[in-house]
Amino acid sequence: MSEQNAFILQVQPLSRAAFAPFGDLIEADDAAHHFTINAGNTERYHDLANLEPGPEGRAIVSIFRGQPRRLPFTVTMMERHPLASQAFIPMSGHPYLVVVAPPGPAPDAQDLRAFLAQPHQGVNYAPGVWHHPLLALDAVSEFIVIDRAGPGHNCDEITLPQHGVIPARG
Template identity: 70%
Template structure:
């Protein structure tokens, strides 16, 4: 039996610029269009993600409750949704990780990008972007999910030919 070499993955902070090739960062801050509504009582952070339900789908809202993942964590598979985008908005205020890869080809360990998301940052994976399923940290965490319902299969899953390891956080 041959031993599998594990590649250590680098964890990056989640920023709009770094995540742009994969979708949108959903975050209320001064860098996005915002304005006061409701007689001055509410600040609206407007149009934060390009929700794409696909041509024959409709947008749905769900809550995912994820068990925490222990680090170091080995990435052995990735998935993508070829028909629509998928948004994750944390409800528990805890940090979590996202692992993504370009939709252009089957992901390899060299293609993987790992982002550390704060508990006030959501992500919207663009249609077809490879990503790892939910990677909550520390405790059970809830996420508001906006994705697609409609005809046809909308989840491709691949096993990584060579795995990557997300190291423990410093």
């Protein structure tokens, strides 16, 4: 499919409210439940994501190292994890892109939402939420990833019939 027939995705800032239909924003901000611990030396931002390892699963911690993507970028595929959540917490100090669609049947390009995540923001995809694999920008970037190990099929991938295009940053 040529890019001229593709659906243009408008990239919006990542916020707690805008991302809520897809999972949790992991961010130390005033909206998060927080309190002081360690004799007043540390502020704890508490219970930021609903991590779900799914039936018979267990939560695992990995590091993903993503190569930077060039913009404009054509979104040709999406994936989902039907049994469990998947959290991405950036470690490299670079912004990154998040492309999601609601859980349910395979999405069309018009169902996609694109967010620009800042280096201090992580995301937790709820079980079944369609998302594009890691979209690092600017430089090779590392992420702590908390997801599921266990029995059962937990990754569906689809090719989009109409592609989505994330334009170059202006």
